[in-house]
Structures are given as structure tokens and as C-alpha cells.
Amino acid sequence: MLKKANTIRLSLITAVMVFAFQNAQAQTNNGTAGNTTDVSKTVRSVAEALGMARRTNRAGAARLPFIDVINRMEIWGSGTSSDGSRTALKSEYHVALSYNPPAVRMEMTRISQVGGAAPQHTIQTVRDSYAWNESQPGAGLEPGWGTATPAMAAAKQRLLQLWILPYGVVKAAIAAGDKTKLSIENGATENGAAVITYPLSGPLAGVTVKATLDQKNFVTKVETQADNPALVIEADYSDYADHGEALSGVQSPGHILQKQGGEPVLDIQIKNWDGANPYLVFPVPENVKKAAAQEPAKAATTKGL
Amino acid sequence: MGSLRNTLVTLSAMLCLLPAAMAVAQDATPTTSTTPAMDRSINVRPKPTGVTPHTPDGHPDLTGLWNGAGGDLGSLPNQMHNDGIAIESQSSSHDVYSGAKIATWPVTDRKPIDDTEGERAATLLRRVGSNKPIYRPKYWEMVKELDANANEEDPSNNCMPAGIPRGGPPTYIGQFPNYFIFIYPGEGGLIATQTMYRMIPADGRKHTPLADLDGTYTGEGIAHWEGDTLVVDTWGFNTSTWFDQLGGDFHSENMHVVERFHRDGNELTWTATVDDPDVLLEPWTTTPRIQLLNPNPKAILQEVLPCSERELAHAVTKDHH
Numbered sequence A: 001m002l003k004k005a006n007t008i009r010l011s012l013i014t015a016v017m018v019f020a021f022q023n024a025q026a027q028t029n030n031g032t033a034g035n036t037t038d039v040s041k042t043v044r045s046v047a048e049a050l051g052m053a054r055r056t057n058r059a060g061a062a063r064l065p066f067i068d069v070i071n072r073m074e075i076w077g078s079g080t081s082s083d084g085s086r087t088a089l090k091s092e093y094h095v096a097l098s099y100n101p102p103a104v105r106m107e108m109t110r111i112s113q114v115g116g117a118a119p120q121h122t123i124q125t126v127r128d129s130y131a132w133n134e135s136q137p138g139a140g141l142e143p144g145w146g147t148a149t150p151a152m153a154a155a156k157q158r159l160l161q162l163w164i165l166p167y168g169v170v171k172a173a174i175a176a177g178d179k180t181k182l183s184i185e186n187g188a189t190e191n192g193a194a195v196i197t198y199p200l201s202g203p204l205a206g207v208t209v210k211a212t213l214d215q216k217n218f219v220t221k222v223e224t225q226a227d228n229p230a231l232v233i234e235a236d237y238s239d240y241a242d243h244g245e246a247l248s249g250v251q252s253p254g255h256i257l258q259k260q261g262g263e264p265v266l267d268i269q270i271k272n273w274d275g276a277n278p279y280l281v282f283p284v285p286e287n288v289k290k291a292a293a294q295e296p297a298k299a300a301t302t303k304g305l
Numbered sequence B: 001m002g003s004l005r006n007t008l009v010t011l012s013a014m015l016c017l018l019p020a021a022m023a024v025a026q027d028a029t030p031t032t033s034t035t036p037a038m039d040r041s042i043n044v045r046p047k048p049t050g051v052t053p054h055t056p057d058g059h060p061d062l063t064g065l066w067n068g069a070g071g072d073l074g075s076l077p078n079q080m081h082n083d084g085i086a087i088e089s090q091s092s093s094h095d096v097y098s099g100a101k102i103a104t105w106p107v108t109d110r111k112p113i114d115d116t117e118g119e120r121a122a123t124l125l126r127r128v129g130s131n132k133p134i135y136r137p138k139y140w141e142m143v144k145e146l147d148a149n150a151n152e153e154d155p156s157n158n159c160m161p162a163g164i165p166r167g168g169p170p171t172y173i174g175q176f177p178n179y180f181i182f183i184y185p186g187e188g189g190l191i192a193t194q195t196m197y198r199m200i201p202a203d204g205r206k207h208t209p210l211a212d213l214d215g216t217y218t219g220e221g222i223a224h225w226e227g228d229t230l231v232v233d234t235w236g237f238n239t240s241t242w243f244d245q246l247g248g249d250f251h252s253e254n255m256h257v258v259e260r261f262h263r264d265g266n267e268l269t270w271t272a273t274v275d276d277p278d279v280l281l282e283p284w285t286t287t288p289r290i291q292l293l294n295p296n297p298k299a300i301l302q303e304v305l306p307c308s309e310r311e312l313a314h315a316v317t318k319d320h321h
Helices: A002-030 A039-050 A152-163 A166-175 A286-293 B002-027 B115-127 B137-148
Strands: A066-068 A072-082 A088-099 A102-111 A120-127 A130-134 A148-150 A181-185 A193-199 A208-213 A219-225 A234-238 A255-260 A263-274 B085-089 B092-095 B172-176 B179-184 B196-201 B220-226 B229-235 B256-264 B267-275 B289-292
Touching: A039 A066, A039 A166, A039 A181, A039 A193, A088 A152, A088 A166, A088 A263, A102 A152, A120 A152, A130 A152, A130 A286, A148 A286, A152 A166, A166 A193, A166 A208, A166 A219
Parallel strands: B196 B220
Antiparallel strands: A072 A088, A072 A263, A088 A102, A102 A120, A120 A130, A130 A148, A181 A193, A193 A208, A208 A219, A219 A234, A234 A255, A255 A263, B085 B092, B172 B179, B179 B196, B220 B229, B229 B256, B256 B267, B267 B289
């Protein structure tokens, strides 16, 4: 009987020691990654920090889980951008985007700082792997409403804008599953930053994304690696707050800086960031579909990304 | 010592099984005519049960009180609370329309959500789905503005009828040989709308020419059967309604709506297709909505509280429903 009692006592002591060891190890790993110990917890922490993971207390729904509430967003800002030359032009920035389906409409008005030149106004749109330029939003969808010019070659570069935004980081990191990795840069010190790396898929297969987090689990830097130099980009995000005219609880950066080849290509201060899924649609004009049909290899769907 | 070991083993087993037992207990919430809401941890379509009764003329019998999930907006599968997001487990959801996976995280604590946070989350959840009508481009900004200013612009705010198809599937269906009665009890609170009813002939008559109709909230509906599916074809609307649950989805007086009702045991599936070439680029079909038959055969349709007009036009912020 005494032997059995000792066995049980020993088992309990062992269990307590194992638990204590695991707990201590978890706390050691926690130090610099916002109290997260693994990839999924870190990604969830980012989603929570951004106001993406939400649930409501409405009657009948109070026990439903948190779900990703980010689909459509509209962003307005001003600053400077490059039109392909190395000159920074004063710019008004207006982006409408959707993750489901993946789509972006980027409207940019650039004003030359050299006097006399007329402002450049461009609308670059992408949905799935269809890319086109619009003379006005919705151009080419019905007679008399502007023109849509196919720009299929630009599809990947435009789609990439979705997945380098902080919300795209969360979505793509989850989509990449086990291929998403977490590391601590600069060692596990107080200033060490949690870094998430993951590969993109679908038409952006071959692009790897590295996202750096701050202590509040906001995404502060996103860097891509790819064989295609047009898909290599660096984006810095800062001044997070709810920048919506009507508050939604979605936290967004107040400043976006994008660089390519070490040179700034976009430096924007945000004026308004509507993250509350406004009405934004991206139907593909018929002439763009026809152009894509002539390039079937490039018109693969992005489903699954 | 044996009893100590047994106690420890029993205690361990109880601790292991506790979460499962709690989940079962929570999902076993009874559904009766007086249940205010089925408090679900998931919201996917339940498996239909029971048989579909038929009338003497051989059609499925749709007669009944279709509020078996408790009648609460948030408790129904694919209801407006989640705008077509099916939550199949605490860690898995998808968009019903596109099939896209939606990131899902289990509830790990019971921290209360304050009303403001709950309202804002509901605003996002109700709009997150991908099934959106495609308006003509010249109306894109207008739809967005109407939605953003819904506190002032929503035509149902002042106790006006929600209209068709915004009213969704009826709560009560009465089926007779040559006509149907649909009743839509009004709502207080979130969507404060007036009670609506429709008497819909199913006697083979044709529509009145649109030009001869004065537009109304529920239009001129005419029913016929396509196999086991009841089809209600309606036109002759006024322009004082939005056609979707939310989102500023205005329409013209030329809107044409085709609703489809299909009964499978205790489930009624409803969709509506909106065709309005004046404002839409293409017809739009709602994400299917499921109504459950009230399992209490003695249940009756209770009187609802009168709709109270809300002073939303004077709201301080643009936080909307």
C-alpha cells in the first residue's frame, strides 16, 4: 500500500514539474513576441490588435467564435509617389480593395512640382488575375461610361498590394498554414521583434513575405522576396489608430511608406481609412475578359490564396 | 489509498470531460415557441428532420410558423448577423457565396463585450460577406453614401414596411388551394419595421401590366409551382424600400423580384432574385436563408410590440446598424 502511495505521489510531483517546466519555457519564449508562443497565437494577436478578429454580443450570437471581419476597405491619403521615374510627385491616393474576391482599385492623382504640367490621374484595377486601367471607376462596364484598357501584365504587382497590407499579412499567413514561420529578430531581448515569414500562393507563388511586428502586435514592416524584381517591395507602417470617419474598431496605419530598390515609391499620410466593409465592387469588363482569354496562362484564378 | 487513487482518477476524468459536457449542455438549448433565441456556438445549416407534408393537390405543404430557431435575427443560419458567413465550428468558417475560407478563432474567455464594441462588430459582421449586387457604376457612390448615412437614409427607420425582398422569408405561411397568406411580424429594436402581410394568388392569373399598377411596398405577387418549389413573382413596387437587409440597396419602380421557397422536412429555404436594369448591371440573388419550422404544433404567432420611431437622424455619430 505504501509503495502505491509513493508511486502516486511521485507521479503527481513529476506532473507538476513537467507543467512548471513547460510554463517556464513558454514564458521564456514569450518575452518579445507580445506574450505569444507560437505562430497561430501570434497571428491571432495581430488580428486582435488590428480589430480583425471580432464577435458580437447580440442575442443569439454571443457564443459564436471570433471571425475575420475584414473584407472590403477604402483608403484616402496624400503625400508623394513615383510614377516610374525617380521623381517624387505630390499625390492624392485613393484605394478601394477587397479580399473576397481579391481586388484592388488604386486611383492616384499626381501633381508635378515643375510648374505648368497637368495632373496625372490614373486608375489601376485588378481582380483575381484580370488587370486593367480605367478612365473612371467602373469604366468599360456599360456604353458611355469611360474606357477600360487591359493591363494583364500588371496583375501580380497590383495583387501584391493586398497581401503586403497588415490585414493581408494575417490572411496570407493563415492561408500558408504550416509554411508560416515565427522568429525573433535581434535575439530574445526586450527589443527583439517578432517576425512572421510565409510564402504567397496562387498567381503570387514564388513570393515570400516577411512581416515584422512591434510590441503591440502591429505590423510595422513588410518585405517581399521574389525572382521578379517588380514583386520585391518593402513597406513600413506606423501611427496605428482607428482612422475611420465612422469608428469601427479597425486599427489602421496612419502612415505608409513603400520602397522598391531602396527608393521611396509611395509615402502617404492617411486621411480616412474605412475598414467597415463599404460597398465596393470590381466587375471585370467584357473587353478585359476577352484580352485575358487570349492569354489563358495568365488568367488563372486566385482562389485559395 | 485505493480510494485516493480512485478519487484522483475520477477528478482527472471529470476535468477532461468538463469542456465537452459544457458544450453539449449549451447546445441542448430547447427550442419552443417561447424560446427567445437559440444561443448557438455555430451557425451552419442544421440537417433537416421530419418529412415534408403534401396537400391533396400534391404540392408540398408550406403552411406553418417558420420561426423555429427562436425568431431572433442572430440565431438563424446565414442570417443578416453574419451576411452569409457559415460558421461550422469554433475554428472554421466560410463565405457561403464564394466558398472562401474565413479565419476563425475560438472564444477563449467570457470577457463581456460592451454595447459600443458589440454594435461596431455587428456592423462589420453584417457586411463582410461577398455576395453584393452589382449596380451600374454611376450609382456606386450613391449606394455607399446611403449605407454610410443609414441612420438618416434607411427608409425603414420611421416604422415603414421593410418591403420585398428585404423582409426576407415570411414568419407565417398559410397555404390554400388558390392563394397563399404570408405574414411578416414587424421588429422592434435593431430593425424597427412595420408588420407586413401579403395575399398571393396562385390561380394561374397573369400580372397586371406594370404601367397600370400603383407601386406599393410589397408589390403585386403571383405564385406558381415549379416542381416542388414555390415561385412568387412580384412587380409593381414603390421606391420607398431597400431590397437587401442593409447596405443602401435602393431600387427603381421597375424592380422585379422572384422568390423561391423549398421545403425539406422542418426547413424552408428561401432565395430572392432581384432584377432591376434601371439601376443594376445584372440580376442579383440573395444568399439562401433557412427558416426552421416551429416544433410546437400549438405555437401561435404572437403580437409584436408596436414599432417605435427612432430619432436616428439626430444621432451624433455615423455609427450605423
